[in-house]
Amino acid sequence: MSKTLAEKVLAQHLVEGKMETGEQIGLKIDHTLTQDSTGTLAYLEFEAMGVPHVKTKLSLSFVDHNMLQNDFRNADDHRYLQDVAAKYGVVFSRPGNGICHQIHLERFARPGYTLLGSDSHTPTAGGVGMIAIGAGGLDVAAAMAGEPFYLQMPSIMGVKLTGALSPFVSAKDVILEVLKKLTVKGGVNKILEYFGSGVKTLSVPERGTIANMGTETGATTSIFPSDKVTKAFLSSQGREDQWIELKADNGVKYSEVVNVNLGEVEPLIALPHSPDNVKTVREVEGTPVDQVCIGSCTNSSLRDLKTVAALLKGKKISDRVSLTISPGSRQVLENLAASGDLVDIIRAGARILENACGPCIGVGQAPQTDAVSIRTFNRNFKGRSGTQSAQVYLASPETAVASAIYGEITDPRKLGEYPEVTLPKLIVDDTMFIFPEKPFTGEIRRGPNIKPLPNFPPIPHRLTGEVLLKLGDNVSTDDILPGGSEVMSLRSNIPEISKHVFRYVDSSFADRALKKGGGFIVGGENYGQGSSREHAALAPKYLGVKAVIAKSFARIHLANLVNFGIVPLAFVDKQDYAGVAQGDTLELEVKGLRRNLCVKNVTKGSEIQVELDLSDREKSMLKAGGKLAAVKAKRMKE
Numbered sequence: 359m360s361k362t363l364a365e366k367v368l369a370q371h372l373v374e375g376k377m378e379t380g381e382q383i384g385l386k387i388d389h390t391l392t393q394d395s396t397g398t399l400a401y402l403e404f405e406a407m408g409v410p411h412v413k414t415k416l417s418l419s420f421v422d423h424n425m426l427q428n429d430f431r432n433a434d435d436h437r438y439l440q441d442v443a444a445k446y447g448v449v450f451s452r453p454g455n456g457i458c459h460q461i462h463l464e465r466f467a468r469p470g471y472t473l474l475g476s477d478s479h480t481p482t483a484g485g486v487g488m489i490a491i492g493a494g495g496l497d498v499a500a501a502m503a504g505e506p507f508y509l510q511m512p513s514i515m516g517v518k519l520t521g522a523l524s525p526f527v528s529a530k531d532v533i534l535e536v537l538k539k540l541t542v543k544g545g546v547n548k549i550l551e552y553f554g555s556g557v558k559t560l561s562v563p564e565r566g567t568i569a570n571m572g573t574e575t576g577a578t579t580s581i582f583p584s585d586k587v588t589k590a591f592l593s594s595q596g597r598e599d600q601w602i603e604l605k606a607d608n609g610v611k612y613s614e615v616v617n618v619n620l621g622e623v624e625p626l627i628a629l630p631h632s633p634d635n636v637k638t639v640r641e642v643e644g645t646p647v648d649q650v651c652i653g654s655c656t657n658s659s660l661r662d663l664k665t666v667a668a669l670l671k672g673k674k675i676s677d678r679v680s681l682t683i684s685p686g687s688r689q690v691l692e693n694l695a696a697s698g699d700l701v702d703i704i705r706a707g708a709r710i711l712e713n714a715c716g717p718c719i720g721v722g723q724a725p726q727t728d729a730v731s732i733r734t735f736n737r738n739f740k741g742r743s744g745t746q747s748a749q750v751y752l753a754s755p756e757t758a759v760a761s762a763i764y765g766e767i768t769d770p771r772k773l774g775e776y777p778e779v780t781l782p783k784l785i786v787d788d789t790m791f792i793f794p795e796k797p798f799t800g801e802i803r804r805g806p807n808i809k810p811l812p813n814f815p816p817i818p819h820r821l822t823g824e825v826l827l828k829l830g831d832n833v834s835t836d837d838i839l840p841g842g843s844e845v846m847s848l849r850s851n852i853p854e855i856s857k858h859v860f861r862y863v864d865s866s867f868a869d870r871a872l873k874k875g876g877g878f879i880v881g882g883e884n885y886g887q888g889s890s891r892e893h894a895a896l897a898p899k900y901l902g903v904k905a906v907i908a909k910s911f912a913r914i915h916l917a918n919l920v921n922f923g924i925v926p927l928a929f930v931d932k933q934d935y936a937g938v939a940q941g942d943t944l945e946l947e948v949k950g951l952r953r954n955l956c957v958k959n960v961t962k963g964s965e966i967q968v969e970l971d972l973s974d975r976e977k978s979m980l981k982a983g984g985k986l987a988a989v990k991a992k993r994m995k996e
């Protein structure tokens with residue numbers, strides 16, 4: 359039978375289950391990746407599993423998110439990560455080396471391999487034909503310990519690309535076009551597989567941009583074929599020997615197909631406050647702009663920044679705009695410097711930031727009150743920039759430069775001639791990696807802010823409590839637990855970080871939850887979209903949250919809830935959402951964790967049917983009080 363490309367790679371890594379849509383499958387993981395803000399917890403969890411050395415082909419630890427060492431806490435986290443990597447055989451990418459996804463693509467991504475990363479934009483590596491999936495830190499820790507990664511077999515959606523992009527239109531516009539069609543939940547439980555004659559017109563970094571932001575559709579991952587373009591990319595990185603050809607079989611059937619004629623795509627922009635709120639740049643042209651930020655794991659490749667340099671050459675940015683540039687990696691920065699492109703960027707008036715996530719996760723560069731900020735990033739949830747009243751738009755580097763020059767949202771085609779950007783022979787230098795060669799003999803150094811993981815008992819048979827908070831659709835993990843350097847420096851201290859749960863949605867939440875002995879959360883569609891941060895499950899659990907009842911859940915957050923013993927329940931009849939209010943007392947028998955359960959609304963005297971759509975493996979984890987307890991128990995038996 360003919361197969362899609364995704365099915366071929368999955369089949370080669372299948373260790374459990376049947377590859378039928380909706381079935382639970384277990385996959386063997388070749389590479390893992392962590393970053394600092396999810397990594398500290400992932401390694402604390404890995405340590406708790408008691409495995410002496412990682413069992414993957416390659417495990418990598420990056421430091422790229424929280425780089426502001428305002429006090430000892432963040433610096434201690436970085437030191438812990440370096441020690442723990444040396445001890446367990448993990449390659450450590452030092453602070454300053456760049457953003458995990460960009461670097462993994464440059465130096466490690468391999469066609470036909472699997473990658474599990476504790477960051478939701480891990481699918482970037484799909485740009486070279488990897489199955490690369492984002493997950494919570496605990497799932498990544500288990501993969502490092504040699505456990506399979508379990509997921510629901512997604513359906514494979516084809517995205518057919520034809521034609522070629524016009525000048526001033528780039529990969530970001532393509533994925534914004536896909537987001538416009540699919541919305542932030544159209545990709546849930548799907549793999550987006552790109553095919554068609556348009557694929558060969560896109561370079562690997564462009565494919566990386568598209569695969570990266572497939573995450574915003576809710577997709578499990580995105581994948582591109584591995585072809586001659588991939589081969590040229592790998593050979594530019596000195597890795598040609600790692601190339602293999604990969605593509606779908608001829609005439610294969612996808613569960614559905616989305617068509618994109620690249621020649622018809624025009625410059626697009628996502629308006630505040632959601633990545634799927636997409637319009638043409640022309641529709642919002644003329645809006646005054648205060649800040650422009652170029653970078654992030656979506657658009658910080660050498661190709662992106664050389665285009666930016668060529669467009670800025672000989673120009674000055676508007677007096678009203680602050681333009682920041684965060685190169686994706688040290689390799690990008692070094693090559694920009696060596697070719698002289700960096701000079702063109704600096705002369706135009708840009709502020710050069712560290713090679714890191716930076717403003718994307720609210721670490722510095724918060725916009726002014728009510729500011730309009732145009733960013734080449736992938737997320738524009740309200741408040742994520744650090745300023746609640748800011749209006750954040752997402753656009754291509756071309757649109758970002760045009761807007762910085764004119765001081766208002768500008769269609770980049772107004773800039774005249776499109777510069778021909780050619781990539782030089784790359785300078786490749788791995789000195790900012792620490793490869794774990796010698797056996798580690800020292801002690802792992804832990805600062806005082808690194809607290810042991812809390813232990814949770816098995817869940818009781820009966821859950822009772824108040825609805826602590828009722829929310830609408832598309833609640834993001836940024837809403838549940840904000841980013842920013844202040845909160846992120848508490849990522850290894852669960853008691854402290856818990857005080858920030860729902861901080862900007864309802865500042866009294868944490869106190870109320872503790873006072874009431876925990877309770878329930880009610881949400882709408884796509885609850886928990888966005889980041890993979892497991893703190894968004896672990897911190898509410900610490901405050902006593904017992905169950906979340908929602909219309910639907912985002913994939914990674916659902917897994918995180920189960921991993922930490924919070925029961926995720928879906929309304930059978932979505933109309934019942936209206937019949938629950940904040941403050942209502944609920945009661946629920948969960949004994950046996952059956953699929954169909956009934957929640958009693960004691961306050962209203964009504965009953966609500968809910969569904970617990972979990973595999974037997976997930977149910978036994980829930981019963982045990984979470985995944986860590988379950989993995990530890992399994993290790994004890996071995």
Ligand code: MIC
Pocket residue numbers: 395396423476477478479492719841888889890891
């Ligand atoms: C994000 O983009 O929200 C992050 C920060 O990269 C997160 C991870 C985190 O919260 O540490 C992600 O996307 O998974």
Ligand code: SF4
Pocket residue numbers: 423457477479654655656714715718719735736
């Ligand atoms: Fe970093 Fe932003 Fe990418 Fe998340 S989305 S990994 S914060 S650059």
